[in-house]
Amino acid sequence: MRSLDSPVVLAVLVAPVAALSGCGMGGALHQATLLGQCAAVDAACSRSHPQAPLAVGTRFYPEIAAELAGTTTPSLYLDSALPEVIAVDRGALVARRAGTSTVLISTDDGAVVDFIQVWAAPATKLALARRDGERIAGPIALAVGEDVTLEPALWNGAQRLAGDGGVTWTNEAPDALAVLRDGSADRRRLRARAPGRATVTAALGEATASVEIEVVP
């Protein structure tokens, strides 16, 4: 009779449990994956975002997470099978054009620990949201001195895209409203300066979104 600690029996018993518990990693070989770099206090930033395609023209800053039995994570680096689609630039993934490329996670000597297929898609829609994720659906009224932080969300049809760094912001009325950087590549803080109206537009490629801001005394 086969003992319960034999490799075959363990594989039969453990594999379904591991699959159901969701502990499988994102890499094709189940040894490593790429996570988004999120600050612990940033509720709007999702570590699951690399599961989404990257918006063409943006960058994604991944964090390699490896789970190798019996060892801490060795020194790993990323490279791309098709740099013309997904390039690796100083640790960031750069979406250059629509398509897919394998991103290899390798040791210093070139041995592949895992790989993950990364997709890039053009942003066809851009939506603006508050920092807490609430979508902006209409004009915003601010009293002089008040501010609101807006964050762009990139979409391809009904699919949310990952990546940041490519969005440009324009403001038609800088006297009434200031559009300020706040340390994030794409997020902006809008500060009401003087009574009036302003239209602020965010754009990435052909996708744009505008919001009207009314500044009241």
Next chain:
Amino acid sequence: MTGRGLALGVALLAAAGCLPSLRAESTAPAGRIARLDAETGFWGIQHYRLELSQGVALAVSCDQLGPCERLTARSDDPAIAEVRPAALTALRPAGGTNQQPAAAVVIVGKAPGKTAIRVDSKDGGRQIWVTVVPPPGAVAATTAKRRSSSAVLAH
């Protein structure tokens, strides 16, 4: 059949049966191809055939009564299909009572075309005839253009 012919046949059959076998260890993403097939003849597996989309990788493991020992692989044209060693930590049964880490390589489709990859181990080698096919770029580009023309200006 003469005795010599029978002996030769048995020897060839034994040799074919003792060569390593290859197995795909990953899958292709949606809409792309990564398919490894064994081409068999009278004496068993003759060689392998791999169809791979450009930009896609496939992990291929090598077994011969357990993970292959001293596994190496070389591509005739790395510009078409690149091959790299894989570092797998999963243990596989070896020799009945023992276990060894899986022996595998990762093959990456770099550019459309045909080439061959030679996989060698202590117990012999296998040939993989590789065809790298282009991604369905024309379809994707058309879709992207159609979508962007109907972009919604959300606010």
